[in-house]
Amino acid sequence: EPTEPDGVRRPRICLIACLILREKHTRCAPQVTVRDALNQALDEELERDERVFLLGEEVAQYDGAYKISRGLWKKYGDKRIIDTPISEMGFTGIAVGAAMAGLRPICEFMTFNFSMQAIDQVINSAAKTYYMSSGMVSVPVVFRGPNGTSAGVGAQHSQCFAAWYGHCPGLKVVSPWSSEDARGLLKSAIRDDNPVVMLEHELMYGVPFEMSEETQSKDFLVPIGKAKIERPGTHITLVSHSRPVGHCLEAAAVLAKEGVECEVINLRTIRPMDVETIEASIMKTNNLVTVEGGWPQFGVGAEICARIMEGPAFNYLDAPAVRVTGADVPMPYAKILEENCIPQVKDIIFAVKKTLNI
Amino acid sequence: MRKMLLAALSRVLQGPAAARTVAQVVVASRTYADFASEATFEIKKCDLHRLEEGPPVTAVLTREEGLHYYKTMQTIRRMELKADQLYKQKIIRGFCHLYDGQEACCVGLEAAINPTDHLITAYRAHGYTFTRGTPVREILAELTGRKGGCAKGKGGSMHMYAKNFYGGNGIVGAQVPLGAGIALACKYFGKDEICVTLYGDGAANQGQVFETYNMAALWKLPCIFICENNRYGMGTSVERAAASTDYYKRGDYIPGLRVDGMDLLCVREATKFAAEHCRSGKGPILMELQTYRYHGHSMSDPGISYRTREEIQEVRSKSDPITLLKDRMVNNNLASVEELKEIDVEVRKEIEEAAQFATTDPEPPLEELSSHIYCNEPPFEVRGPNQWIRYKSAC
Numbered sequence: 001e002p003t004e005p006d007g008v009r010r011p012r013i014c015l016i017a018c019l020i021l022r023e024k025h026t027r028c029a030p031q032v033t034v035r036d037a038l039n040q041a042l043d044e045e046l047e048r049d050e051r052v053f054l055l056g057e058e059v060a061q062y063d064g065a066y067k068i069s070r071g072l073w074k075k076y077g078d079k080r081i082i083d084t085p086i087s088e089m090g091f092t093g094i095a096v097g098a099a100m101a102g103l104r105p106i107c108e109f110m111t112f113n114f115s116m117q118a119i120d121q122v123i124n125s126a127a128k129t130y131y132m133s134s135g136m137v138s139v140p141v142v143f144r145g146p147n148g149t150s151a152g153v154g155a156q157h158s159q160c161f162a163a164w165y166g167h168c169p170g171l172k173v174v175s176p177w178s179s180e181d182a183r184g185l186l187k188s189a190i191r192d193d194n195p196v197v198m199l200e201h202e203l204m205y206g207v208p209f210e211m212s213e214e215t216q217s218k219d220f221l222v223p224i225g226k227a228k229i230e231r232p233g234t235h236i237t238l239v240s241h242s243r244p245v246g247h248c249l250e251a252a253a254v255l256a257k258e259g260v261e262c263e264v265i266n267l268r269t270i271r272p273m274d275v276e277t278i279e280a281s282i283m284k285t286n287n288l289v290t291v292e293g294g295w296p297q298f299g300v301g302a303e304i305c306a307r308i309m310e311g312p313a314f315n316y317l318d319a320p321a322v323r324v325t326g327a328d329v330p331m332p333y334a335k336i337l338e339e340n341c342i343p344q345v346k347d348i349i350f351a352v353k354k355t356l357n358i
Numbered sequence: 359m360r361k362m363l364l365a366a367l368s369r370v371l372q373g374p375a376a377a378r379t380v381a382q383v384v385v386a387s388r389t390y391a392d393f394a395s396e397a398t399f400e401i402k403k404c405d406l407h408r409l410e411e412g413p414p415v416t417a418v419l420t421r422e423e424g425l426h427y428y429k430t431m432q433t434i435r436r437m438e439l440k441a442d443q444l445y446k447q448k449i450i451r452g453f454c455h456l457y458d459g460q461e462a463c464c465v466g467l468e469a470a471i472n473p474t475d476h477l478i479t480a481y482r483a484h485g486y487t488f489t490r491g492t493p494v495r496e497i498l499a500e501l502t503g504r505k506g507g508c509a510k511g512k513g514g515s516m517h518m519y520a521k522n523f524y525g526g527n528g529i530v531g532a533q534v535p536l537g538a539g540i541a542l543a544c545k546y547f548g549k550d551e552i553c554v555t556l557y558g559d560g561a562a563n564q565g566q567v568f569e570t571y572n573m574a575a576l577w578k579l580p581c582i583f584i585c586e587n588n589r590y591g592m593g594t595s596v597e598r599a600a601a602s603t604d605y606y607k608r609g610d611y612i613p614g615l616r617v618d619g620m621d622l623l624c625v626r627e628a629t630k631f632a633a634e635h636c637r638s639g640k641g642p643i644l645m646e647l648q649t650y651r652y653h654g655h656s657m658s659d660p661g662i663s664y665r666t667r668e669e670i671q672e673v674r675s676k677s678d679p680i681t682l683l684k685d686r687m688v689n690n691n692l693a694s695v696e697e698l699k700e701i702d703v704e705v706r707k708e709i710e711e712a713a714q715f716a717t718t719d720p721e722p723p724l725e726e727l728s729s730h731i732y733c734n735e736p737p738f739e740v741r742g743p744n745q746w747i748r749y750k751s752a753c
Contacts, residue, residue, distance in 0.1 A: 090535045090569025097539020131730045132517040134510040138733040193733040310745040
């Protein structure tokens with residue numbers, strides 16, 4: 001359902017109140033939803049570089065299936081915001097070809113589940129071409145859209161593709177959690193000369209986050225390949241990406257009351273993964289729990305565990321690393337079943353206590 | 359005249375040091391004024407789909423053009439045969455899809471478009487790599503996997519690129535949406551450029567081709583879709599693969615032409631017609647080039663289990679594109695037999711030198727393994743087969 005950018009209304013009222021009362025307007029930083037952060041980033045990048053354009057199903061006249069591109073077609077027109085027929089393989093190939101010829105397309109998948117129909121173009125045409133051509137042909141394209149679970153949409157519409165795309169050299173893969181992540185990573189992705197897969201999350205689109213003035217500036221970028229420590233801690237490291245980062249923070253708040261201080265790392269980028277930040281954290285806390293929405297086998301958590309074993313942090317672990325993931329089943333529909341297939345706060349807390357043996 | 363004969367005679371008497379053949383001596387006695395500057399030829403009428411009129415049924419060939427086309431086709435022919443030889447010697451490995459027999463397509467096409475236009479094709483790409491500007495030595499060195507190859511040895515047979523030439527694509531049909539995307543960029547930039555997007559009779563049945571037809575027509579992309587119909591998709595003849603073998607009609611709402619792909623002039627005139635259609639903003643157009651490959655699908659296919667030797671021989675004797683051009687030129691006084699033989703000798707020499715380079719150039723250094731993964735990226739570490747083997751990506 002479309003939401004009004006009411007996150008902007010509150011600060012405006014506050015600003016007026018502050019002006020009347022002659023108080024310094026510092027108390028409330030604007031609250032911006034992930035959706036609006038993405039929308040603003042798209043708008044600014046379209047304005048900044050004429051070669052940038054957006055194509056995908058319903059991105060223009062429908063204002064975007066999830067309203068991410070609201071208002072952009074009215075502002076930029078048919079040339080820059082292109083509605084495509086339901087032809088993923090075709091329009092993805094068209095986006096990649098346009099990038100090879102010097103444009104900077106943003107190719108939206110209504111959800112990443114549909115990207116499977118086009119995955120050959122993402123991997124074989126986009127990811128590998130710079131390498132095969134020994135640097136002659138670059139492919140500055142962004143593939144973006146919602147990834148992973150939603151609410152009650154069933155098995156074919158709930159898959160997480162972080163592990164699939166994260167597997168492939170030549171691609172960059174990012175996974176934002178907050179509005180700041182979404183804005184900064186999308187801008188970095190658009191300005192990057194490489195194919196970037198941006199895995200958004202539908203259930204995060206409507207969530208508001210405080211955004212500082214710095215993060216609202218037109219050239220605010222979140223660097224690709226750098227994780228962020230959302231909450232420092234000393235007893236255990238929780239590494240996550242996308243929506244589960246929020247669950248980790250909730251779990252950390254609960255555990256803090258029991259005297260367990262969790263360090264929560266928001267990966268932000270799946271590939272290239274910032275292993276150094278994870279290692280430094282483990283060398284401080286001596287314990288690791290990874291949390292992701294995707295399936296356990298061959299997943300992001302599995303990769304993190306393998307990489308930790310290969311590096312200096314292994315010797316600092318007091319217990320085996322533990323993974324919290326989606327359940328190893330196609331996603332069921334019934335609410336009670338679906339809930340139990342997604343990692344909950346209680347599952348994270350349980351994993352932490354098991355690891356710390358408390 | 360006498361002066362020339364004396365000069366020629368003296369050269370012959372100088373012996374092997376002069377390194378000139380008798381044929382050349384004879385040529386030296388004829389001046390260029392003896393040849394016609396151009397001739398007009400009748401070419402086969404194209405079958406039309408959703409078009410009121412088609413390309414002209416006559417074509418003018420100048421002597422200069424003819425010699426250039428002849429040399430180009432002969433170069434491609436000999437280059438492919440050299441690749442065959444090197445493959446059998448195991449100096450070329452992996453996939454190798456040869457283009458001999460189809461030379462009129464790439465040469466005729468290039469003659470009708472500008473270097474600023476764009477082109478993309480599938481894996482039978484060596485001919486196009488050459489016509490789009492890559493020297494033979496760089497093509498052969500890429501096939502032999504050396505650092506002097508056009509992709510520094512990282513691409514191989516199916517992944518060669520040049521300016522405004524986007525390969526060389528290994529996945530059947532994937533290049534078709536890519537080509538439409540390039541055409542979209544042409545329209546977006548507004549520079550009056552077009553994209554020629556090639557695929558084979560096998561790829562013509564790929565779903566993404568039809569998705570592309572739809573979007574190209576909807577958005578009036580300046581794209582010439584070209585189906586190089588060489589009658590076989592690997593080992594499957596067109597009759598066994600397609601419910602409709604009228605590939606020029608398969609674009610449905612997109613106008614189409616069926617062209618004699620063995621006649622360079624026919625290909626050239628049809629492409630000129632198609633390019634004009636695209637440049638005038640009418641949207642995409644489809645061309646089917648009826649052509650033939652002498653080799654099998656690839657070097658691992660002898661090419662005779664699904665077709666007869668007689669068929670191959672018949673095409674060679676009746677429709678060879680190089681012979682067709684040669685006969686036209688000689689019979690219309692555009693060139694002499696000897697002159698063309700001279701070109702043959704020159705071409706053979708060039709191919710030999712290129713092959714020499716391709717077999718002696720060193721393989722790429724190990725550092726190449728980790729380069730060109732990302733564009734414009736600060737150096738980073740790349741993992742090798744185990745965690746202790748790490749490469750640095752320099753670029």
